[in-house]
Amino acid sequence: MKLLTRLAVVAYLLLFFGFLLGPLIIMSITAFNSSTFPRVVPWECLTFEWFTRLANDTRVIQGLEFTAVIGVFVVVLSLLLGLAGALLLTQIFPRARAAYYTIVTSPILMPGIVIGIATVLFWDRVAHFVGAGRDSVFYHGVFLTVLGQSSFIASYCMLVFISRLQRFDEGQIEAALDLGATHVQAFRKVLLPFLRPAIFSAAVVAFLASFENYNTSVFTLGHFSTFTVVIAQKVRFGLDPSISALSVIIITATLFLALLNEAYSTHAERHPGNPLRSVFRGGVSGFFAGNPAAFLALLMLAGIVATTVYATRYDPTRCKAEVLRRKLEIQERYARPTSPQRATPPAAAPGGQAPTPPRQDGFGGAFNPQNLQIAPAPSAAPAPAPTPPPPRQDGFGGVFNPQNLQIAPAPAPTPPAKP
Amino acid sequence: MPTKSWLGTFITRNGYLLGGYIILAVLVWILLVIVLPQIAMLDFSFRFDLPPYKQGGPEDVYTLSNYRYFLLGYPGNPDGYNYVDLAVFGRTFIAAIFVTILDLILCYPIAFYLAQVAKGRLARVLGVALIVPYWINEILRAFAFRVIFGASGIINSILIGVGIIDSPIDFVRENVALYAGLTYAYVLLMVFPIYNAIESLDPNQIEAARDMGAPWWRIHWRVVIPFAKPGITSGCTIVFMLAAGALAAPQILGGPSSLWFTQIIYRTFFESVNWSRGAAYAVILLVICTLFVLLMMRIFRVKLGEIGR
Secondary structure, three states, X not given: OHHHHHHHHHHHHHHHHHHHHHHHXXXXXXXXXXXXXXXXXXXXXXXXXHHHHHHOOHHHHHHHHHHHHHHXXXXXHHHHHXXXXXXHHHHOOHHHHHHHHHXXXXXXXXXXXXXXXXXXXXXXXXXXXXXXXXXOHHHOHHHHHHHXXXXXXXXXXXXXXXXXHOOOOHHHHHHHHHOOOOHHHHHHHHHHHHHHHHHHHHHHHHHHHHHHOOOOHHHHOOOOOOHHHHHHHHHHHOOOXXXXXXXXXXXXXXXXXXXXXXXXXXXXXXXXXXXXXXXXXXXXXXXXXXXXXXXXXXXXXXXXXXHHHHHHHOOOHHHHHHHHHHHHHHHHHHHOOOOXXXXXXXXXXXXXXXXXXXXXXXXXXXXXXXXXXXXXXXXXXXXXXXXXXXXXXXXXXXXXXXXXXXXXXXXOOOOOOOO | OOHHHHHHHHHHHHHHHHHHHHHHHHHHHHHHHHHHHHHHHHHHXXXXXXXXXXXXXXXXXXXXXHHHHHHHOOOOOOOOOOHHHHHHHHHHHHHHHHHHXXXXXXXXXXXXXXXXXXXXXXXXXHHHHHHHHHHOOHHHHHHHHHHHHOOOOHHHHHHHHHOOOOOOOOOOOOOHHHHHHHHHHOHHHHHHHHHHHHHOOOHHHHHHHHHOOOOHHHHHHHHHHHHHHHHHHHXXXXXXXXXXXXXXXXXXXXXXXXXXXXXXXXXXXXXXXXXXXXXXXXXHHHHHHHHHHHHHHHHOOOOHHHOOO
């Protein structure tokens, strides 16, 4: 019985973490497959080209720049608002405290698109009120996005500050004031140092939340695009392994930082006082002894360096030529019986007419109508443009889908004719 | 308590500079960033969608037409009700509840395990494994599910390879990918509040129940779950609200025949460019979801102040 319970627990844990980590692992593997559609099977060639493609994607790079700018503004604004919110919570009169707490935490629960819409509409009204035009700051994507994101990110920051402030002894401030410090001095010399770890973690949380925000930003950005919005557009309009490559970079960075953090906190536990200095004083061996996370981090760093070096020397052209040859063979075999005149240059067969197997054809599923909007046309075949779009979510968000037509009615007062 | 004396004590305690900063920042936050935008949205939702030169003119009056449209469709709609939008709203609502329940079932055991059973290094490793996926962009997580559930994705390849099916299942069309993706997206938000609640439970209570011969399910039913109720409510509230308001995952993983209500709002804004109706729909989403959460809290007898801790 006891054994059975243990087995059940282990099985559950495996399933749970399989669900949690499996998708990320599979996605990461697809970044190294040369197939133009991100997948693990059938495996074609090991390649690093998707990373190159990603690095050359100017929209992604530009999105990253906007994300960084917006992120910095959001961090600063959210820290200021969140800190003030947390400081006021302990001091506001008790009867108002519950209502106050509800208001300042409500943005966390509010759907992101509601926040985005409300922000756009409100500043539109303000612009009207002061008579500002369309090119004024009130319609500027960065301005609106920073405010929209800060409304709930400030709440995150506030929660971080509150949990730290709960352990603060108010007597310290009073003592400082009694000893003749001004309020600002007491704040700077007593409260701020105490809050430093909370400021750091709130800033990290704020930046990450800003970085990955989509729902609010997509309404407030206007014609700008942040990194996340660019990625979302890419994913909506076609699956591309360079997105997998991006995920690999983010996952690796996250994992590395998590390991580093773990290594550091293990170290800090053993060396209370000034852990950072003892890293340098105690030497490298002292840092790694009995600290598996540090060891893993080092191993990971070595792995990253080795992979990068290998990637610069590795050349998949031969393997890819071989895969292409095999694809053409398959294509030829299927093409010959029905249309022999097209068999010699199989690449010339128009996309829509080639009698290809229903799935997993040699062209990475490009002829599969279900993948039409997903896989970019492979270099060996002409773009299958003449085929009519299949009746599913097309590249235009399904607006051409007859089932969806009735949802977006004409804004004119005259009703559109119902089919 | 009279306000002036409160303000007086507040200033003596914080000084003019610091006290001024606190008051100013909180006012800016609450008024300009939280409350007034919501009021502006509410105001917009009760107006006609007019071109800018007509705004403020004689035609710019309050109206219920946007809400009427949600219920009844365009004027003279022969169907009687706006079945399309109502059906999408209902489906979104039910799907969000479904995702919440799924997450609760999935996450309660792991939260209990981490809070009461796992010790030392194992607990830390599991904690990191739990948090790392949450650091990956929401879009990329949805993308991962698209890769897995695609027509030539790994699940279909395996199923065909093993011989269970012979043509690929369209998981995207069947919404399996969407539900899986949404459930995945909010795992941590469910685990964390429940973990926090269960962690503060004295293990002796469980021990006592066990000593008295309670089977494991009754220990959970009578001891752990009642104790963790605020955490469970908190987790369910967050997951429900975020799932109902999700936009990225339905856009990426949603099937063609099943829209999410947020997608309708998105289209009203960007394709019909009807801000008033978009605002009305956003208000509908916000108000109905909030009322539902409050109702559930009433039914399960949880007070608002208990959650969010």
